[in-house]
Amino acid sequence: METIDKALAIIEATEDGNQLHPFDLKLVERAVNGFLDEEGLATFDKLYRDVTSGNYVSPWDAWYFGIEGLKIDVLGYVYWRGVAVEHYTAGGCWTEEAKAQAEALAARCRRYEAVGLEITPGMIWQDDPTLEKGAQGEG
Secondary structure (H helix, E strand, O other), X not given: OOHXXXXXXXXXXXXXXXXXXHHHHHHHHHHHOOOOOHHHHHHHHHHHHHHHHOOOOOOOOOOHHHOOOEEEOOOXXXXXXXXXXXXXXOOOOOOHHHHHHHHHHHHHHHHHHHOOOOOOOOHHHOOOHHHHHHHHHOO
């Protein structure tokens, strides 16, 4: 099967590419434009096999960076157990910096839950009530 046919199959099977990880969408683009070396073509072929066999897991269905409790949507909104807690602009949500921020965000959400606080939109931008509670309890 030709590269273009594989690319079309991938795009069709992933809601016009909307269910692809941004890196995978870029891989398809590079394949169509003939910009892949042997390793890139092997990765593209694996993506084709995964998508067409139903084994591809969309990043929008998986834990964000593998962090249980965190998910991200195609618009860049990050959710903790279904509650929007963060937002990234296009291109900024799959960087190493974003991964570190996601790990810190999840740790903070777990800490809030551990002391019985309900996670609400925007609360991560407020002062950390778990730190305040600890400081008040020390006196």
